[in-house]
Amino acid sequence: MAQTAEPTPAAGDREALGRALRSLLPDDAVLDHPEELRPYECDGLSAYRKLPLVVVLPETVEQVQEVMRYCAGQRIPVVARGAGTGLSGGALPLENGVLMSLAKFNRILDIDLLNRAARVQPGVRNLAISEAVSASGFYYAPDPSSQIACSIGGNVAENAGGLHCLKYGLTVHNILKLQVVTVEGDLVTIGSDGLDAPGYDLLALMTGSEGMLGIIVEITVRLLPKPMSAKLIMASFDDVEKAGDAVGNIIATGIIPGGLEMMDNLATRATEDFVHAGYDTNAAAILFCELDGTPEEVDADLVRVNEVLEQSGCTDIRIAKDEQQRQLFWSGRKAAFPAAGRLSPDYYCIDGTIPRKKIGYVLTRIAEMGREYGLRIANVFHAGDGNLHPLILYDGNKPGEFERTEELGGKILELSVEVGGTITGEHGVGVEKINQMCVQFESTELTQFHALKHAFDPHSLLNPGKAVPTLSRCAEFGAMHVHKGELKFPHLERF
Amino acid sequence: MSTDNNIDKELCLVVKQAAAEGTPLRLHGGDTKSFYGRASDGQPLDLRGHSGIVNYEPSELVITARAGTLLVDLESSLAEQGQMLGFEPPHLGAGATLGGTIACGLSGPRRPYAGAARDFVLGVRIINGRGELLRFGGQVMKNVAGYDISRLSVGALGTLGAIVEVSLKVLPVPVREATMRFAMPADQAIRQMNEWAGQPIPISGTCHHDGVLYVRVSGSAAGVDAAIARLDGEMVDEGAALWHGIREHSHAFFADDQPQWRISVPQAAAPLSLDGDWLIEWGGAQRWLKTEAPADVIREQTEAAGGHATLFRGGDRTQEVFHPLRPLLFNLHRNLKDAFDPQRIFNPGRLYRYL
Ligand SMILES: Cc1cc2nc3c(=O)[nH]c(=O)nc-3n(C[C@H](O)[C@H](O)[C@H](O)COP(=O)(O)OP(=O)(O)OC[C@H]3O[C@@H](n4cnc5c(N)ncnc54)[C@H](O)[C@@H]3O)c2cc1C
Numbered sequence: 001m002a003q004t005a006e007p008t009p010a011a012g013d014r015e016a017l018g019r020a021l022r023s024l025l026p027d028d029a030v031l032d033h034p035e036e037l038r039p040y041e042c043d044g045l046s047a048y049r050k051l052p053l054v055v056v057l058p059e060t061v062e063q064v065q066e067v068m069r070y071c072a073g074q075r076i077p078v079v080a081r082g083a084g085t086g087l088s089g090g091a092l093p094l095e096n097g098v099l100m101s102l103a104k105f106n107r108i109l110d111i112d113l114l115n116r117a118a119r120v121q122p123g124v125r126n127l128a129i130s131e132a133v134s135a136s137g138f139y140y141a142p143d144p145s146s147q148i149a150c151s152i153g154g155n156v157a158e159n160a161g162g163l164h165c166l167k168y169g170l171t172v173h174n175i176l177k178l179q180v181v182t183v184e185g186d187l188v189t190i191g192s193d194g195l196d197a198p199g200y201d202l203l204a205l206m207t208g209s210e211g212m213l214g215i216i217v218e219i220t221v222r223l224l225p226k227p228m229s230a231k232l233i234m235a236s237f238d239d240v241e242k243a244g245d246a247v248g249n250i251i252a253t254g255i256i257p258g259g260l261e262m263m264d265n266l267a268t269r270a271t272e273d274f275v276h277a278g279y280d281t282n283a284a285a286i287l288f289c290e291l292d293g294t295p296e297e298v299d300a301d302l303v304r305v306n307e308v309l310e311q312s313g314c315t316d317i318r319i320a321k322d323e324q325q326r327q328l329f330w331s332g333r334k335a336a337f338p339a340a341g342r343l344s345p346d347y348y349c350i351d352g353t354i355p356r357k358k359i360g361y362v363l364t365r366i367a368e369m370g371r372e373y374g375l376r377i378a379n380v381f382h383a384g385d386g387n388l389h390p391l392i393l394y395d396g397n398k399p400g401e402f403e404r405t406e407e408l409g410g411k412i413l414e415l416s417v418e419v420g421g422t423i424t425g426e427h428g429v430g431v432e433k434i435n436q437m438c439v440q441f442e443s444t445e446l447t448q449f450h451a452l453k454h455a456f457d458p459h460s461l462l463n464p465g466k467a468v469p470t471l472s473r474c475a476e477f478g479a480m481h482v483h484k485g486e487l488k489f490p491h492l493e494r495f
Numbered sequence: 496m497s498t499d500n501n502i503d504k505e506l507c508l509v510v511k512q513a514a515a516e517g518t519p520l521r522l523h524g525g526d527t528k529s530f531y532g533r534a535s536d537g538q539p540l541d542l543r544g545h546s547g548i549v550n551y552e553p554s555e556l557v558i559t560a561r562a563g564t565l566l567v568d569l570e571s572s573l574a575e576q577g578q579m580l581g582f583e584p585p586h587l588g589a590g591a592t593l594g595g596t597i598a599c600g601l602s603g604p605r606r607p608y609a610g611a612a613r614d615f616v617l618g619v620r621i622i623n624g625r626g627e628l629l630r631f632g633g634q635v636m637k638n639v640a641g642y643d644i645s646r647l648s649v650g651a652l653g654t655l656g657a658i659v660e661v662s663l664k665v666l667p668v669p670v671r672e673a674t675m676r677f678a679m680p681a682d683q684a685i686r687q688m689n690e691w692a693g694q695p696i697p698i699s700g701t702c703h704h705d706g707v708l709y710v711r712v713s714g715s716a717a718g719v720d721a722a723i724a725r726l727d728g729e730m731v732d733e734g735a736a737l738w739h740g741i742r743e744h745s746h747a748f749f750a751d752d753q754p755q756w757r758i759s760v761p762q763a764a765a766p767l768s769l770d771g772d773w774l775i776e777w778g779g780a781q782r783w784l785k786t787e788a789p790a791d792v793i794r795e796q797t798e799a800a801g802g803h804a805t806l807f808r809g810g811d812r813t814q815e816v817f818h819p820l821r822p823l824l825f826n827l828h829r830n831l832k833d834a835f836d837p838q839r840i841f842n843p844g845r846l847y848r849y850l
Pocket residue numbers: 043044079080081082083084085086087089090091102122143144145146149150151152153154155156157158159160161162163210211212214215216217337338426427463
């Protein structure tokens with residue numbers, strides 16, 4: 001399929017493109033000095049960096065359309081960017097392309113409480129939506145740990161999840177309608193203000209499409225009433241496998257917790273140093289189980305979950321005594337990534353999802369693999385969904401350590417596929433997991449993905465080269481695999 | 496009882512040959528929903544021979560079954576473990592299969608409160624128009640590897656591919672359910688349903704018909720008792736039968752030869768001023784209308800209310816029965832059809848005339 005090669009741009013290209021785009025946008029909405037471009041050279045996966053030719057910061061839908069029309073006409077690739085918190089290099093710029101930041105689209109346009117919906121621009125921060133409706137007793141359910149920073153547009157593009165998606169669903173379950181600018185600069189409405197729309201479910205298709213099918217310029221999200229009561233239980237285990245089994249045992253009772261998260265000992269110690277929540281730093285793993293609903297329901301469920309945790313062999317149980325303590329207990333979980341960042345100069349976050357029943361087995365295997373590679377791994381993850389986040393700690397300044405980390409990460413993803421799971425639960429494929437797509441999918445399936453992309457973007461101008469590998473790339477990766485670590489073509493750029 | 500039978504290789508061969516010859520195929524299961532969509536002809540391809548539950552582990556909350564599995568068999572396997580399909584799929588007949596259910600994408604009374612068919616689909620295997628067996632999504636709760644072709648297949652009426660296997664998230668059966676009734680006119684009922692839905696009350700079904708609003712609440716015993724006290728309606732004893740009738744269209748309202756329209760509008764939209772008999776569900780988001788009014792009048796009014804109208808049953812099925820798409824959106828549909836089924840062999844015209 002069409003994939004743009006990336007020749008290094010001549011200096012003149014940048015100036016000429018900047019000039020052309022300034023004729024469509026206000027002057028300050030076009031950045032083309034290398035030092036202005038720096039902040040956009042990477043997303044949250046900072047190991048990969050590239051300077052785009054030009055950055056544009058449109059602030060109206062018409063401006064987005066103008067830029068797309070121009071770029072489509074000139075066959076210039078465009079990468080959309082929300083807040084740049086993505087962890088898979090989805091918003092990594094292309095050296096021969098335009099980076100379009102949606103940061104100026106930061107307004108909440110309408111809140112309709114009776115219909116329980118809010119219409120917002122893509123650059124609005126995830127948490128800002130819940131804040132805007134909190135006083136009325138509502139919230140927007142998907143709550144990624146990055147929610148103070150990440151944009152709702154980026155959430156849709158990645159189908160972001162959060163601590164409460166076991167019960168309340170992912171982004172795809174919590175949006176109603178999108179306004180999307182196509183690669184040719186046309187504006188289309190996808191979904192509706194009702195609960196469904198005629199034709200194919202393009203709303204689901206756009207969700208998680210990593211900026212490859214269109215530019216999202218408006219989102220209507222669903223709002224939920226805040227639960228009357230929420231209680232958080234924290235259970236300690238002296239063995240990671242026991243904690244893993246407890247997850248399945250809780251689900252087997254028929255109770256769906258509002259949140260069911262897990263941290264291993266290394267992650268617990270790191271976060272405890274960071275937030276001083278009073279975590280049990282001796283435990284091999286702690287399980288967070290939040291129960292929400294009416295006060296009567298929560299009390300009944302609490303008794304039941306307590307029993308199950310004890311039967312599952314937990315060594316200690318604590319229940320947050322008030323709202324303040326509940327927030328404190330959660331704060332460590334939410335800050336786990338930055339906390340891990342204090343254990344080591346760098347960390348690398350993996351995102352495989354596995355069947356719940358394999359949690360214990362996979363965590364044990366991951367620990368073994370870490371020992372083999374001589375790298376420490378902290379685990380903090382969405383246990384209820386089986387969505388793992390092993391954090392590999394490394395030092396990018398030590399020669400070869402990043403490469404080993406990446407290889408270990410790849411191995412962990414392949415393990416996820418092997419046990420019946422997937423290489424990414426919520427962070428997306430981006431540039432990061434593109435090789436592992438070759439492991440998860442057959443060439444006929446990848447070809448179907450390319451055909452689908454072609455239906456929206458025939459010249460492959462929207463975020464080209466991300467998310468779906470070419471077949472030749474997979475052939476190359478397969479060959480690399482066969483030769484076990486000995487890179488066959490070390491001179492070829494790997495991303 | 497659905498037997499355990501894997502015929503995916505044979506199905507691929509049939510599709511390959513049809514593609515080579517340009518023979519249109521009419522995909523079907525139990526034909527319980529053959530009334531739905533536009534009239535479409537083709538060589539019948541029966542998917543019932545491809546049946547059986549492939550994998551079910553209750554503690555994973557996931558079931559995987561082949562398309563030809565009877566919905567009743569699937570549901571009874573779940574019920575044995577105290578679980579159910581959260582979207583309460585309408586069977587609309589004894590022979591309903593899983594594949595047909597997902598291809599039609601219909602959902603029952605629980606839809607606004609628990610989610611639609613598409614919300615529970617975790618993965619599919621489909622045969623595309625080249626006769627290739629493809630697997631998308633999987634059996635885990637979260638999966639963003641590749642485009643979401645699993646959910647795209649839901650409600651596509653088989654026009655993008657033959658669905659041969661589906662993995663679904665399942666839910667525990669609520670411990671207790673209760674139904675209450677409240678006498679009130681439609682406009683008041685619509686407001687009331689939405690006000691309640693904006694509060695943390697475990698509502699799992701709503702319906703307004705003939706001046707009466709019915710509300711079902713589900714959950715733990717304690718949660719349901721609290722909701723009953725709070726809503727304070729008149730208790731309905733035969734609640735289960737009522738919701739079954741609405742879900743299966745065996746309710747007296749649906750026993751009628753007039754064209755039946757499904758009007759999908761924002762939940763709190765005021766009643767539409769179209770003449771006919773109405774039954775309002777889903778907190779106002781799904782409204783059934785029996786009427787002889789012309790299609791363009793119905794569509795115009797529905798669109799003005801921010802919704803879309805489907806000629807669900809009866810009427811002229813050689814015309815468009817689903818709400819016509821704007822040209823730009825239609826182009827995307829056509830391009831997608833070409834991406835999956837370049838020879839246009841699957842259920843041609845069933846969804847839209849030119850698809
Ligand atoms: C500390 C930390 C914790 C995190 N925790 C979670 C978590 O719990 N759950 C989770 O799901 N993720 C998590 N993430 C990952 C990240 O925050 C999410 O993927 C988020 O959805 C990205 O949003 P963004 O606005 O930063 O998007 P960006 O990183 O800017 O972009 C992400 C992708 O979306 C595309 N895109 C952005 N905006 C648009 C648009 N308007 N139209 C079309 N395409 C667009 C980009 O091209 C890119 O492919 C975490 C990240 C960090 C750094």
